[in-house]
Amino acid sequence: MDAISTVSWDSAVQTLPGIGPARAALLLQLGIGTVRDLLFHFPRAYEDRRTPAPIGTLAPGGARTVHGEVVMRRCIHLRGGKSMAAITVRDGTGEVAATWFGRGFLARQFPPGTRVVLTGAVGVYKGLALRNPEYEILAGGADDRLNTGRVVPIYRLAEKLTQRMLRRWISDALDACANLPGDPLPALLRERLGFAALPDALRAAHFPREIAEGERARDRFAYEELLGLQLGVLQARTRREAERKGYAHVAGGPLLAALRASLPFALTAAQRRAIGDILADMASARPMVRLLEGDVGCGKTAVALHAIAAACDGGFQTAFMAPTEI
Known part of the structure; x- marks a missing residue:
């Protein structure tokens, strides 16, 4: 039996291939400690990399994805100690630059001949250029199927973790956890x-x-x-x-009847319904936890007076606080 097939839902992430103590510590920065945590680290976005744009068709404006081969790289030193990485990528239709302002060190990752996927906004920098694009370096192996030619997940990352790493580990976890716990949704x-x-x-x-x-x-x-x-x-x-017992109030006493008889207006259907629900709660020994919500002037005070009258019928005191005039 393959070792990965023995991974369980609650296994530590270190049981997955390619995750040692150092990488497990990095994953903990994302709140990922178990295989379940990893599977519930959902993408923040998706990129459709099934049909990359031919470089020769690019025009300024909007975000595009291109595939190509790096033909040139350089680190450009700018004023104020800043730097910028710049590469040129070619496919069968043309060339385009990609630039990363303030990240000149990235140039080292793109030796000529490297196959890359770039996704970013198309702008102009000494010609067409992808500005600060997200990038994937294609290794030419099976992992490339997770990173290009499909709808690709984009994850929230921590330092020294890459999209490529998370995609591979999550794919391994999905393959390993064939027998998941019961579905919580019927x-x-x-x-x-x-x-x-x-x-x-x-x-x-x-x-x-x-x-x-x-x-x-x-x-x-x-x-x-x-x-x-x-x-x-x-x-x-x-x-x-179940644990707390309240007081069963009188829901049809004389004070409540007198209040109803003295009202100079007819209650609305909504008021009658709210009063009925509140009095039913008060007549029960269960403690009432209820919020009465309504617009200004809709008659909440009249509803509250019915609850007060019912409490007084049972010999209880009430406190009525109103932030505005009645």
Whole structure:
């Protein structure tokens, strides 16, 4: 059995090929300590590198992706101790420059003959130039299939980590974790919302066939997170209601009846509904946790007076605070 096939969901990232103690420490800067953490380090964006633009068709304006071979590199020293890396890249249709202001040291990474993928805004610097483009150096191996010729994920990085490293490690983790834990979203809910199952959603989030597929997969995990928060709030409320006992107020006493009879106006349907919900809560022994929300002048004070009258019918005191005049 291949060693990578034994990696589990909760395994340390060091169990993946190519990650030793030093790189594991770098990943911790991103909050990544386990294989699960790595798989949930979702891309911040995607780039479509399936159809790179021929260099000969480039024009100023907009971001483009090109593939080519480095034919020249240099570090340009500027005033004030600044430097700029500049390279020239050629494909079968022409040449274009790429420049990185303030990063002259990058020139060392592009010896002539290097195959690169560049993505950036097309501008003009002594001719057409890609300004501060994102770059990938193609090694000519199997890893190139993760970095070009497809929709490519772009990740948040830490010092000394590269996009190429993260793509390879995440791809290895996806292949290794064939037996994932149970999907937290029930099948019926996934079907109703149009979400993929957990294994398919993870792969689509990192290596989608289309950008829309990756964005949809990330929507699934955002929904899952928000659903978990909402369920946590509901569970906390349930525990609170079970553990704490409140007072069961009188919901139909004389003071409440007198208030209703004295009102010089008819309550709206929304007011009657809110009053009914509040009085039902007050009549229960469960503590009430309720927020009454409404625009200025919509009748919130009249609703609050009904709760006060019900409390007084039971012999309880109330405190009424109003930041504006009644």
